[in-house]
Amino acid sequence: MDLEKRASADSGPVQPRPPVAPAGTADAGAIRASDADRDRIADILREALAEGRLDPEEHAERIDAVYRAKTVGELEPIVRDLPSARTRPEPTAYDYGPDAPAGPVDNLVAVFSSSTRKGRWRVGARTNAFAFFGNVEIDLTEAMFGQRLTVINATSIFGNVEVRVPENISLRGGGTGILGNFEVVALEGADPQAPVVVINGYSVFGNVEAKPKRGKRVADLHDRLRGHLGH
Template identity: 60%
Template structure:
């Protein structure tokens, strides 16, 4: 499928986002997450439809260079100054790990089958879950959190992804569904330094279900670590 080109309203030259001066520069996960945040805001404000959001988010996480990312938000306003820093500021007391105990990125893939991450495992900064005519289970209730915020990017095509988190973490959603469901029971943890789990991506004729598991608390697991 050809990458969409959205260039009706060019963005200001000083807008936060991929730099026009280096279109061939390889895109990082930070670059992709920044663009995904802009798209999520645009969806919430009604600037783009759920279908457009799903299409663009799919292109975001398939992009290899910053030049491929820029057209996806060219017709959208720049984020409010300081907004990008607001989310990390909510959990300042939880530092990044001193050692690389967990891989930065983990890929969970299920094609005509099933895949899972559960039990006592170290969750990285980012987890990509892809399912095609299959199912993925991601259970964080016994996982070791080493980052203040983790992102689970989901692509569910004729399949399902189930995500469970401890009841005392913050859970946020930035995904959408087309002919499917993207059900995330968002919540804000009472503790200021609680980890943040952000679910992004899209479901096409598929389903995503993410919610806290009652009775499973992160502090209990830290005591055992």
């Protein structure tokens, strides 16, 4: 035993071995960001703006970075200096229930510019509309609804977001106006299977408006529902 102790002392202190990562394990920051990851960061930024931690220009820059981020590692630094988002639900948020939308997110961004989506186009389950000193127009009167529930998250900062829907679908939702206007003209379609469009979000020194477009109706509503929803 004395010889073993002497040999150990002569060779110096034993250095700990570095941990070996399991095979196939990647750096967490290199994981591709999901739509849910981006939504979580956007919620933190929204809280920071409402609480005065960020001014509108800083908020716009960071939101732009959120939608450009490809990995989780690119998202986290955007909110590193901000408190975590509140876990309680927003009182004005619409409760989706079991029909919560899933799938890819369509982003419409207007920064000192305009962005328009109208005509015969396929509506995704979720759309983020962001206007900073700009204008976003979303016209759903001729759109193809590939699902029953469509959610539009609208943010306007010194800008304008307008959403127009046909008269024979359901329009719901609500948001917050901070020295601005947020208006959703509620509408319930007569057909219980008609598409439902929900508008959530907020405006700061801006305007968000969602309402039915008079005289516009989805003429082939039942055919579209059968064709796209498999009924």
